Amino acid sequence: MNNPIENLNKTFDSRVRLGIMSTLMVNDQINFNDLKQLIGVTDGNLASHIKALEEIGYLKVNKGFVGKKTNTTYTITKSGERTFQQHLTALERMIKTTK
Amino acid sequence: MDARQQSLQELQQIKNMMERSSKFISLSGISGIAAGICALAGVWFASQKINYHVNGDYNLSKIKDESQVSLQNDLLLIALLTFLAALISSFLFTYLRSKRTGIPLWGTTTYRLLWNIGIPLAAGGLFLIRSMQLEHYELIAPGCLIFYGLALVNASKYTLGEVRFLGYGQIVLGIINLWMIGYGLYFWAAGFGLLHIIYGIMMWYKYERVSKGINND
Numbered sequence: 001m002n003n004p005i006e007n008l009n010k011t012f013d014s015r016v017r018l019g020i021m022s023t024l025m026v027n028d029q030i031n032f033n034d035l036k037q038l039i040g041v042t043d044g045n046l047a048s049h050i051k052a053l054e055e056i057g058y059l060k061v062n063k064g065f066v067g068k069k070t071n072t073t074y075t076i077t078k079s080g081e082r083t084f085q086q087h088l089t090a091l092e093r094m095i096k097t098t099k
Numbered sequence: 100m101d102a103r104q105q106s107l108q109e110l111q112q113i114k115n116m117m118e119r120s121s122k123f124i125s126l127s128g129i130s131g132i133a134a135g136i137c138a139l140a141g142v143w144f145a146s147q148k149i150n151y152h153v154n155g156d157y158n159l160s161k162i163k164d165e166s167q168v169s170l171q172n173d174l175l176l177i178a179l180l181t182f183l184a185a186l187i188s189s190f191l192f193t194y195l196r197s198k199r200t201g202i203p204l205w206g207t208t209t210y211r212l213l214w215n216i217g218i219p220l221a222a223g224g225l226f227l228i229r230s231m232q233l234e235h236y237e238l239i240a241p242g243c244l245i246f247y248g249l250a251l252v253n254a255s256k257y258t259l260g261e262v263r264f265l266g267y268g269q270i271v272l273g274i275i276n277l278w279m280i281g282y283g284l285y286f287w288a289a290g291f292g293l294l295h296i297i298y299g300i301m302m303w304y305k306y307e308r309v310s311k312g313i314n315n316d
Contacts, residue, residue, distance in 0.1 A: 025117060
């Protein structure tokens, strides 16, 4: 049997990325401030993780406006959803197979 | 820490984030208990008033003397005060819980929850105001229970899922009440009073008893 850890996605190693992806899985879209509050990180830290996830193509950035203020929201992409689902399955398998 | 432990912890983190970001989970069981007690008190006051006026006939549509208007106003006032007391006390305990868990009370999830409770409640409220204008007083008690139940079922997607069962209970009571016109106060005591208290105790027992744990299921 191969090592179950191989199936775990390295991209989701960080707590912040895990938080972003978990949140996006269950919300159609979410904005920066809500995300910041939920995960509890600094602006810079969150922004850099978002950028990384965007570059891999796991999330999509939508720039919009609320009145005159910019309102940037994030949505999960198909590939992001699939990869995260695989990550979840891998985690579950780890728990079941290793004793 | 071994790999299994780590995976388990990570899954728990994911679950926690999903819940926190999509649902309003600060709702306290004690809020339910408090609202239930307010409702029972309100029902007690109302029944005293009705007894005073017409010696125990609970069917408002049968009251046909000049005291009717003053009784109606008294009952409306009691209903309003009960509602306010229940609202304030349930808000208070939920506020305290959100302080304890460190989850902000006002956010996207709160807005979503209130909006989804609000739609059935507002529609129901208008329906009942119109029923009163048309003097169908017998519909008020079952109507309140049914629309409140629908609001809870609708809201359960945006807060603790168990709220759904509280909603089912209210709807069932409301429907039975439709065929037992005149016993509205008893049904209110059962629905707004007892069901809230039972639900509140169960929720408190499940989620809040261990002061540090949100999910220990």
